[in-house]
Amino acid sequence: MRINWNYIKMIGLVVLIMGLYAFSNHRNDKKKVNGIKIEFVGDQNLYVTPAMVNKLLIQKYGPLVNVPKENLVLNTMEKVIEANEMVKNAQVYLTMNGELISKILQKKPIGRIEGPTKYYLDDEGNRMPLSSNYSARVPIITGNITGKCLEDVYVILDYINKDDFLRKNVIGIHIENEENYQLRFRMENFVVNLGNVKDLEEKFNNFKAFYAKAAKDKTLQEYNIVSLEFDNQVVCTKI
Template identity: 45%
Template sequence: MKINWNYIKTFLLIGAVFFLFAFAEKRNNSRVLSEVNLNFTNSENLYLTEEAVNKLLIQNEVRVRSVGKEKLDLNRVETLLEAHEMVENAEVFMTVDGKMGASITQRKPLARMMGNVQYYLDRNGEKMPLSEFHSARVPLVTGVTEEHLQEVHPLVNFIGNDEFLTRHVTGLHRLSNGKYEIYLRKLDFVVMLGTVSEIQTKFKNFKAFYQKAMKDKKLDAYQKVDLQFGDQVVCTKK
């Protein structure tokens, strides 16, 4: 009987392919996570450290350095990270070489609310606890209670997104009538902003006044600058 070697070679080739595929899959599934790569998208101010993230995962029994890839629930890890009081968003992923990666966006504080209990107000208008790792350089706000947070948020958000105001504004105070005073770095006059309305126009007028007064070297001549009168800036001299 004549043996057809072509058929035999074909069967052997198919068998070898299936064997290699099964071997590769088993090896990939049994591969142990050897490293966790963390990336903080706003790493200039770390309110949460890499050590704190690893401690969080350990406390929740997420053994990312010793568990097989197929056993790691990435959604659970992502949920744990996003539940942290300093995290705004987290994206967790797995690399082909057995490493877990996490891209973490920290919450961004806009102002520090002063009172019996101090906390930050973040860019989403929500309360944010102080961090043991970093103190944010943001304006200090007094006279504001929790019921006023939605009122003051547009104001501190505007200041936090304006380079000039971020550089100069150090504090805000809410008066009992709902009007705000603003305090500036290295200047001893008070800026009367009034209510949180038409703030874009008010600050535009203030910038024009500031540039003119600085050019004339008269910034130290005033004790109060009032922005409540439309397009006018009313100044009171010392």
């Protein structure tokens, strides 16, 4: 019987490669963590700090430097970091040289609730605690704060944040009730009665048209109430 040496060589090569791969993986698993690095992506305002993240991991796992890589469960570590109320998402991985990297995306506040309990409303409409490290410059929410009203406030804030003019100028929302929300502006003395959250685009377009004309005429200071509650019109009350 003729021996097919090419076939035997191929099998030997495959076995050798598999052996080297298994050996490499075994050696890699035996390596230890030689450093930890915390990186924040997106907004650089640090509501949670690298020291706070390190503390979370140490409380759960103890010191991680010199821990064998095979002892780490990375997706579990991600969940530990994401348990922090200021963290939106975490990605944990090991580099080839043994450095443990944690990339963290923080929650983004879009409004600050000033009621019996103080907290932020984030960009997904969820509660976010205040931070002792950084205070966000976002509109202040006051008044009759209820669950339904906060849902409406989130809709208003979401619209405001997509509009350059409104985002730069609206500094507060006061909740009268579910049918009337008042806006306060940075440079003006008047309040804007928005009404409910229906037809926001039409209401704000009407308001911006009024604002542009009044600014041109230099009459903005003559008003104390600007109402957008009525269909397709702006009703103003002078001082």
